[in-house]
Amino acid sequence: MRYILPAVAKQLFTDIKETYEENAQIPDDLLIALRFVFGSCALQALDLVDQCAVTCVSSPSGRKAFQVVGGSGRLYTCFISCHYCPCPAFTYSVLRRNEGLLCKHILAAYLCQAMGVIQQETVSDQQMSTLLCGTAALDT
Numbered sequence: 752m753r754y755i756l757p758a759v760a761k762q763l764f765t766d767i768k769e770t771y772e773e774n775a776q777i778p779d780d781l782l783i784a785l786r787f788v789f790g791s792c793a794l795q796a797l798d799l800v801d802q803c804a805v806t807c808v809s810s811p812s813g814r815k816a817f818q819v820v821g822g823s824g825r826l827y828t829c830f831i832s833c834h835y836c837p838c839p840a841f842t843y844s845v846l847r848r849n850e851g852l853l854c855k856h857i858l859a860a861y862l863c864q865a866m867g868v869i870q871q872e873t874v875s876d877q878q879m880s881t882l883l884c885g886t887a888a889l890d891t
């Protein structure tokens with residue numbers, strides 16, 4: 752239940768983590784594999800990683816969410832634990848048409864985690880509830 756991605760994708764993130772720890776870059780063969788598994792959203796996700804667009808928000812109770820600033824500057828709150836992103840691409844490609852495994856925001860969150868370049872932010876449990884209810888973005 753915890754991991755909804757296919758084994759091939761899971762292995763890819765593990766490989767990226769290991770090589771990135773060693774060389775501080777992702778080798779071409781892994782980039783090609785990433786492109787193969789995730790299609791065009793792979794490159795868009797890497798752009799988001801370059802822009803440091805992903806923040807991991809956590810609260811004292813242990814809840815966790817990822818905030819990703821999209822290309823348009825909009826902030827998306829993604830839930831990796833249940834694989835959900837509120838962006839239109841996720842609704843259209845992943846949920847309705849079943850064409851992609853995930854959108855660029857969730858992929859960027861996975862990549863940032865694998866590469867260890869994710870920004871961390873701690874919020875109170877109350878702020879987290881607000882976030883999870885989708886009523887407001889975190890203004891900092």
Ligand SMILES: [Zn+2]
Binds near residue numbers: 855
């Ligand atoms: Zn998304």
